[in-house]
Amino acid sequence: MPPATEHTHHLKIRNHSTQLEMNPGPAAGARQGEDVEGKLRAAQVQLEQLQHQRESLERERLEVETLNTRKREFISAQTELTERLASTVQRIEREIYELKEHTADLDQARACFAAHLAKLEKINPDGWSREHLAAGLERAMAIADHADDEFAQAAEHYSRTRSSNLFNGSKARRMVSGDFARQFRNGLAYNLPVIILGSIALIVYLVK
Structure with missing residues (x-):
């Protein structure tokens, strides 16, 4: 008879364990709710991070577009100003060259006229015999x-x-x-x- 008693007691413990597994108590349900809320909070945080990243990328895109626009404007102004300055420098150089030649011609004319003037001033018909x-x-x-x-x-x-x-x-x-x-x-x-x-x-x- 003792072996039969041990067998019955073993069956009772096993049934009790199965009952606990199939009917979780309030504590297990609370933990599951906390897990869902934690996942929701984590997802919300991840969404906020993604939103910040999107906003940051959008700001960077706008900055790049602004810089590219300014670069194009500068290149256009640089080209126009470079051409204007280059042509003006050439005209000034040509003007300086012509002025130098003109000044040299004037200096020759001045020397020529001064020589004629000196000769004419020396002529004194009243003193001739x-x-x-x-x-x-x-x-x-x-x-x-x-x-x-x-x-x-x-x-x-x-x-x-x-x-x-x-x-x-x-x-x-x-x-x-x-x-x-x-x-x-x-x-x-x-x-x-x-x-x-x-x-x-x-x-x-x-x-x-």
Whole structure:
């Protein structure tokens, strides 16, 4: 009989364990509810993180687009400004070169006119003797003609430049020149003694 008793007791314990597993108590249900809420909270946190990441990526995208737009604007302005500056530099360099040439021409004209001026200022017909008057006038007229010719050439040349006002619009006033001038000078040279003697005779006659 003792073996039968042990067998019955074993069956009771097993049944009790099966009953506990199939009918969980309040504590087990609470733990399951807590697990669901924890998962919900974790999912909510994950969603918030994803939302922050999306917003961060959107900000980065907008920043990149803004930077690209600014870069394109700068490149366009850089190209336009570079072309404008380059063309202006070329024009300025060309202007400087032309100014240098123009200045060199003006300096040559100044030196030429100064030389003619010095020669003309040295001519003093009143100080010439009668014997040297004809030859002196011949040389003086040649000097004056040369100066007048170069003045006329310079005035014509600079009339088409920025320095046209240096001549104040004046034109060369030609000295007596050409065949008439030569005939006049030659006639004066040949007839000057006669003119002088006639003048002296007239003065003597009038004095008497």
